[in-house]
Amino acid sequence: AATAAAAAAAGLDPRSRPPPTSGDGDGDDGRSIIRPAVTALIKEILTKPYAKGAITKEQFKTIAKKAVDKVVLAIPSKGKGSVPNTRDGLEAWLSASRKSKIKALTEGYVAKYATH
Numbered sequence: 001a002a003t004a005a006a007a008a009a010a011g012l013d014p015r016s017r018p019p020p021t022s023g024d025g026d027g028d029d030g031r032s033i034i035r036p037a038v039t040a041l042i043k044e045i046l047t048k049p050y051a052k053g054a055i056t057k058e059q060f061k062t063i064a065k066k067a068v069d070k071v072v073l074a075i076p077s078k079g080k081g082s083v084p085n086t087r088d089g090l091e092a093w094l095s096a097s098r099k100s101k102i103k104a105l106t107e108g109y110v111a112k113y114a115t116h
Contacts, residue, residue, distance in 0.1 A: 031072050031075065031083055033083070033084065033085065033086075033087075033090055034072060034075065034083055034084070034090060034093070034094075035068065035072050037090055037094055038068050038071050038072055038094075038102065039064065039068050041094070041099060041102055042063075042064050042067045042068055042071075042102065042106050043064060045102075045103050045106045045107070046060050046063060046064060046106060046110070049110050049114070053115070054110065054114050054115065055110060055113060055114055055115060056115060059113045059114070059115070062113060063106065063109040063110060063113055066109055067102070067105055067106045067109055070105065071102055071105070
């Protein structure tokens, strides 16, 4: 306890995390560009079942979080299909084929979590 108090007094909180080490300061390999676009797409897909009463507000939020996390975390950091680092790259990455796969994933979660 004395060591932790001494470290805190010196401004070195052992629970604090070091700053990101990537060159752009994001710390997430550019996924911050993709996450909002994927979130918007998934929310758009979920609007219809929510409006019909097939899912509750809590189910909407749960499905959205699970689907966004699954899509974003599945993106490789390097190589084919990796995270784009520009808006133009994002549009190319979010192709019709990929949108269709995201829609299928989201609809699968709706089927799993839907109010019966």
